[in-house]
Amino acid sequence: MHRTRIKICGLTRAQDVQAAVAAGADAIGFVFYDKSPRYLAPADAGRLIASVPPFITTTGLFVNATQDEVSAVLQQAPVSLLQFHGDETVETCVAIAQAVNRPFIRAVRVKPETTARDLVEYEAEYRAASGLFAGLLLDAFAEGYGGSGKVFDWSLIPESIAPRVVLSGGLSVQNATDAVRRVRPYAVDISSGVEAAKGIKDAEKIRAFISAVRAADAA
Numbered sequence: 001m002h003r004t005r006i007k008i009c010g011l012t013r014a015q016d017v018q019a020a021v022a023a024g025a026d027a028i029g030f031v032f033y034d035k036s037p038r039y040l041a042p043a044d045a046g047r048l049i050a051s052v053p054p055f056i057t058t059t060g061l062f063v064n065a066t067q068d069e070v071s072a073v074l075q076q077a078p079v080s081l082l083q084f085h086g087d088e089t090v091e092t093c094v095a096i097a098q099a100v101n102r103p104f105i106r107a108v109r110v111k112p113e114t115t116a117r118d119l120v121e122y123e124a125e126y127r128a129a130s131g132l133f134a135g136l137l138l139d140a141f142a143e144g145y146g147g148s149g150k151v152f153d154w155s156l157i158p159e160s161i162a163p164r165v166v167l168s169g170g171l172s173v174q175n176a177t178d179a180v181r182r183v184r185p186y187a188v189d190i191s192s193g194v195e196a197a198k199g200i201k202d203a204e205k206i207r208a209f210i211s212a213v214r215a216a217d218a219a
Contacts, residue, residue: 004180004213005187007059007166008206010038012199017048019203023210026187027057029083032065032073037198038191045077059083059105067096074100083107083137094130103134105166109141116158123161136161137189140169151175154183173208180216188213 008020009029020028030045031038040048049058060079062070064086082104084093097104106126108119119136126133140152151170167185172193180188192198194205 001217002163002184004185004217006210006213007057007187007189008191008194008201009059009061009189010036010191010195010199011048011201012038012040012044013201014048014051016201016203016206017051019201019206021053021056023203023207025056025206025210027059027081028052029059029061029189029191030077030079031061032077033061033063033085035063042073042076045073045079049077049079057081061085064088065096067099070096071100074102081105081134085137090125090129093126094132097130097132103132105134105137107137107139107168109139110152110156110169111141112153114141114156116156119156120158120161123164135164135166135186137166137168154179157183157185171209173205173212176209176212177216177219180213181219 005026007027007029008025010031011017011028017028030040033039052058058079059081060073061083082097082102084104085107093104093106108122123136138157140150142150162183163186165185166187166189167179167183168189171179171188171190190209194201194209196202
């Protein structure tokens with residue numbers, strides 16, 4: 001049985017980190033984009049990271065940050081994985097990842113005109129560019145950055161790359177089981193779908209979401 005990995009993103013409080021870990025999340029995410037309502041200061045993220053047990057991946061979300069800015073964040077908040085969510089080029093992502101010696105995932109905001117071929121070529125380009133590239137995160141396109149909270153057409157995801165992608169965008173307790181059954185992604189990423197308010201997670205929603213994903217795995 002394939003076990004879909006689960007990332008809870010946009011964490012800002014110690015109790016939410018604890019809830020995610022206790023519920024069985026494989027990864028947690030911190031947003032270092034200061035225009036996001038889920039932004040967390042690096043020093044605060046560092047204190048939360050210090051409480052995370054082994055084998056939980058800590059992820060830092062960046063939007064159009066410079067190499068120096070990413071390096072400065074990591075000095076206070078040593079996340080284990082970078083997530084580039086802006087307009088960064090392949091060369092920029094690779095250069096930053098190499099400079100700070102971290103693997104990275106690249107968010108793709110899927111537009112209505114995006115094709116399956118586009119996604120295959122995009123993944124191939126990044127994979128050829130660096131051994132630090134860990135995979136694509138697929139999100140719905142929206143104006144602005146840092147996560148859309150919207151669902152895109154999952155049928156656009158080609159079967160050839162689905163087992164390696166992180167599925168994001170508009171996931172919730174209600175659609176998680178169907179999403180995983182249809183796409184069979186490597187991982188899912190959720191933020192607003194398990195919140196009581198922006199940046200404030202709901203422990204029960206986290207548990208219910210993870211249960212819904214596991215139900216799809218077992219089907």
